[in-house]
Amino acid sequence: MKDILKDLNQAQLKAVEQTEGPSMVIAGAGSGKTRVLTYRVAHLLNLGVDPFNILALTFTNKASREMKERIIKLVGGTDARNVWMGTFHSIFARILRIEGFRLGYPSNYSIYDTDDSKRLIKAIIKEQNLDNKIYAPNYVLNRISAAKINLISANKYKNDFEIMNADKMAGKPKIGELYSIYAKRCKKADAMDFDDLLFNTNILFRDFADVLYKYQQKFKYILVDEYQDTNYVQYLIVKNLAANNENICVVGDDAQSIYGFRGANIQNILNFKNDYPDLKTFKLEQNYRSTKTIVNAANSIIRNNKDQIFKEIWTNNSEGNKIQLIKAITDGEEGTLVANSIFEQKMNFQLQNNAFAVLYRTNAQSRAIEEALRKLNIPYRIFGSLSFYKRKEIKDLLAYYRLVINNKDEEALIRIINYPARGIGKTTLDKIIVTADKENKSLWEIIENSSKYNLNINTGTLSKISTFVIKIKSFSAQLKKKNAFDLAKLIASSSGILKDLYEDKTPEGLSRYENIEELLNAIKEFSEKDTNEEELTENNSITTLDEFMQDVALLTDADTKDKELTDYVSLMTVHASKGLEFPYVYIVGLEENLFPSIQSLNSRADMEEERRLFYVALTRAEQRVSISYAENRYRWGNLTICEPSRFIEEIENKYIELPKKTSIHTNNFKNDYFNKNKKQSSLNFKGKKLNKITTFENSFFNNDFSDQLTDKLQTGMKVEHQRFGKGKIISIEGTGSNKKATVFFNGIGQKQLLLKFAKLKIL
DNA sequence: ACCGTATTCAGCGCG
DNA sequence: TGAATACGGT
Numbered sequence: 001m002k003d004i005l006k007d008l009n010q011a012q013l014k015a016v017e018q019t020e021g022p023s024m025v026i027a028g029a030g031s032g033k034t035r036v037l038t039y040r041v042a043h044l045l046n047l048g049v050d051p052f053n054i055l056a057l058t059f060t061n062k063a064s065r066e067m068k069e070r071i072i073k074l075v076g077g078t079d080a081r082n083v084w085m086g087t088f089h090s091i092f093a094r095i096l097r098i099e100g101f102r103l104g105y106p107s108n109y110s111i112y113d114t115d116d117s118k119r120l121i122k123a124i125i126k127e128q129n130l131d132n133k134i135y136a137p138n139y140v141l142n143r144i145s146a147a148k149i150n151l152i153s154a155n156k157y158k159n160d161f162e163i164m165n166a167d168k169m170a171g172k173p174k175i176g177e178l179y180s181i182y183a184k185r186c187k188k189a190d191a192m193d194f195d196d197l198l199f200n201t202n203i204l205f206r207d208f209a210d211v212l213y214k215y216q217q218k219f220k221y222i223l224v225d226e227y228q229d230t231n232y233v234q235y236l237i238v239k240n241l242a243a244n245n246e247n248i249c250v251v252g253d254d255a256q257s258i259y260g261f262r263g264a265n266i267q268n269i270l271n272f273k274n275d276y277p278d279l280k281t282f283k284l285e286q287n288y289r290s291t292k293t294i295v296n297a298a299n300s301i302i303r304n305n306k307d308q309i310f311k312e313i314w315t316n317n318s319e320g321n322k323i324q325l326i327k328a329i330t331d332g333e334e335g336t337l338v339a340n341s342i343f344e345q346k347m348n349f350q351l352q353n354n355a356f357a358v359l360y361r362t363n364a365q366s367r368a369i370e371e372a373l374r375k376l377n378i379p380y381r382i383f384g385s386l387s388f389y390k391r392k393e394i395k396d397l398l399a400y401y402r403l404v405i406n407n408k409d410e411e412a413l414i415r416i417i418n419y420p421a422r423g424i425g426k427t428t429l430d431k432i433i434v435t436a437d438k439e440n441k442s443l444w445e446i447i448e449n450s451s452k453y454n455l456n457i458n459t460g461t462l463s464k465i466s467t468f469v470i471k472i473k474s475f476s477a478q479l480k481k482k483n484a485f486d487l488a489k490l491i492a493s494s495s496g497i498l499k500d501l502y503e504d505k506t507p508e509g510l511s512r513y514e515n516i517e518e519l520l521n522a523i524k525e526f527s528e529k530d531t532n533e534e535e536l537t538e539n540n541s542i543t544t545l546d547e548f549m550q551d552v553a554l555l556t557d558a559d560t561k562d563k564e565l566t567d568y569v570s571l572m573t574v575h576a577s578k579g580l581e582f583p584y585v586y587i588v589g590l591e592e593n594l595f596p597s598i599q600s601l602n603s604r605a606d607m608e609e610e611r612r613l614f615y616v617a618l619t620r621a622e623q624r625v626s627i628s629y630a631e632n633r634y635r636w637g638n639l640t641i642c643e644p645s646r647f648i649e650e651i652e653n654k655y656i657e658l659p660k661k662t663s664i665h666t667n668n669f670k671n672d673y674f675n676k677n678k679k680q681s682s683l684n685f686k687g688k689k690l691n692k693i694t695t696f697e698n699s700f701f702n703n704d705f706s707d708q709l710t711d712k713l714q715t716g717m718k719v720e721h722q723r724f725g726k727g728k729i730i731s732i733e734g735t736g737s738n739k740k741a742t743v744f745f746n747g748i749g750q751k752q753l754l755l756k757f758a759k760l761k762i763l
Numbered sequence: 764a765c766c767g768t769a770t771t772c773a774g775c776g777c778g
Numbered sequence: 779t780g781a782a783t784a785c786g787g788t
Contacts, residue, residue: 134769364779423764574775637773637779638770
């Protein structure tokens with residue numbers, strides 16, 4: 001057994017070694033939080049704890065995957081794989097597959113994703129003849145979700161005077177009713193939405209003491225990652241599970257709590273000690289990620305928050321560069337300046353695109369950055385856009401699988417009953433829905449026995465319905481007989497989906513077809529991997545499609561294997577950047593009403609969350625941070641005047657480098673003007689987006705920017721550079737402002753410099 | 764059933 | 779501004 005503990009610093013070691021009793025680890029940004037979690041699990045295993053007795057809960061699939069991989073490296077695969085490690089949702093979904101019958105759910109229950117929920121709630125609003133402007137589907141869903149998070153059932157909701165009154169005052173008195181209908185419809189379809197997975201788990205533990213006891217005994221050691229992001233129901237489930245052994249360890253950073261808007265309750269971490277009087281608290285305060293400047297600047301920001309656990313983050317790393325402040329006239333210019341700066345850093349320090357990230361508050365801000373990067377021919381990738389499992393073609397095929405597994409799954413049925421088109425249109429579907437509602441039966445029961453009900457549908461259509469039913473039934477009959485991949489492929493082709501997509505020869509159609517192929521590959525991989533593992537156990541049965549589907553419903557980020565290109569600048573929202581790190585970070589749009597967001601101005605709690613968000617953004621950076629703001633910005637179609645964000649002022653002055661007025665403005669009025677004229681031609685590039693990496697012809701640079709000095713440079717000349725000192729030009733390539741020189745600097749070596757930025761002095 | 768046009772909406776988004 | 783959806787006409 002390898003002595004893993006020697007890899008830890010003093011604070012980390014203490015947190016890892018305290019395996020018994022309740023403990024809380026407050027882990028500052030970049031302080032080795034994941035390290036503590038993984039080493040703690042590994043340490044438990046080394047002490048001889050049975051992996052089946054360990055439960056590790058994370059928020060994202062990515063986090064649990066990474067943790068698992070790292071534990072495998074530390075202690076080997078067999079033990080690590082048996083630890084119950086996963087997201088709250090996936091772990092509880094698994095428990096509900098086993099125990100859900102107590103609540104009236106079969107083990108093959110469906111999981112509705114947000115699109116399913118939204119479609120269903122829309123339909124209900126319409127059926128109830130309510131105005132979907134007053135009852136905006138998203139608003140209604142948010143109310144329902146908030147209720148579930150706080151363990152308020154539909155009945156409780158309708159009987160709660162305060163809630164009902166609040167809805168009444170908001171002019172939406174029917175929300176309780178909508179919630180009620182929605183819950184019934186989900187139940188009738190044997191379906192749970194994401195919130196139900198938590199809500200029902202809590203009910204299960206609340207109402208079935210034997211079940212709770214069983215899992216309390218099983219999970220002798222519990223770890224929770226990102227504890228600052230837990231909501232009430234998650235808090236309660238964890239508390240109940242840990243009630244017996246109290247071997248619970250929560251890890252988090254109150255300063256990085258940024259998901260209040262979706263129900264996360266920062267008080268869970270702030271008040272954790274109230275639940276466990278003999279709690280041991282550990283603080284990881286040494287930052288290994290960032291320069292002193294970045295760490296101190298971030299500290300100076302977060303100091304403005306009242307609600308926090310005291311800690312002093314420090315680092316041994318070097319001082320580093322000051323934070324560069326970029327001031328732009330418009331959002332367009334901001335993009336240009338950021339792109340130019342990336343280009344400049346790249347050339348001056350020979351960096352890869354991977355070293356850079358641009359972070360913004362809202363997705364809408366990405367466009368200006370994208371345009372500017374395209375013009376400089378810098379490849380980039382936008383994170384957080386349409387993920388694999390949200391694509392239409394994938395959802396269509398998955399809907400077939402869902403319906404085959406659970407015939408009552410109404411959202412799946414509605415999605416595919418006429419896809420590919422088979423002449424069962426909206427009118428017919430409406431008749432079925434009305435009848436199902438009248439008879440209080442599932443849609444499937446109606447179409448399965450269509451002759452029994454007076455549907456008022458012509459015989460032609462009835463026979464089409466019957467063909468469809470027979471087809472689905474024949475698939476269902478093979479569910480347990482065929483292996484996952486064979487059945488998946490059969491359904492893909494026999495449903496007509498493959499043919500439908502194959503016939504679409506547009507680039508989009510082609511890519512859809514490829515996506516289906518990729519899904520089928522994933523299923524193949526799954527069934528092969530799983531059979532290998534099962535050989536070790538006694539079970540020699542085949543891997544079936546429903547086993548694959550159990551995992552899939554909760555996946556969002558298909559590991560986008562980048563076949564195409566791996567070196568790109570990352571563009572994402574600050575929220576999406578949490579947990580990541582980059583050498584060079586650009587935080588854009590630091591303006592009042594944008595960052596901090598306009599919605600946060602009225603409450604201290606919201607403002608503090610915005611500040612934590614900025615803190616998260618800053619602490620993503622290892623080497624250098626640039627922050628930028630624009631004085632004017634197009635928002636919702638019109639130009640608005642912006643003030644610099646209060647957050648800029650909150651950074652102590654000594655950490656900031658103010659904009660150099662001279663070089664920026666003259667150049668950039670020009671750039672901006674040029675951009676506007678260029679706009680039309682850039683429209684041609686439409687349609688290429690999503691996760692694809694985009695590179696474009698360099699259409700921007702020409703001789704406009706070459707200055708006379710650049711022209712004078714010749715091979716062999718002796719020059720001086722601001723940073724690298726004296727050197728000799730070895731060669732010159734390119735023209736205009738794309739002109740690059742390879743220079744040999746004394747004591748440093750060969751560097752390639754873009755002359756537009758390098759500002760070489762001829763000696 | 765399908766297509767083009769009108770209208771609306773715009774905060775971050777795990778599972 | 780522009781994307782997504784609703785609507786209305788054929």
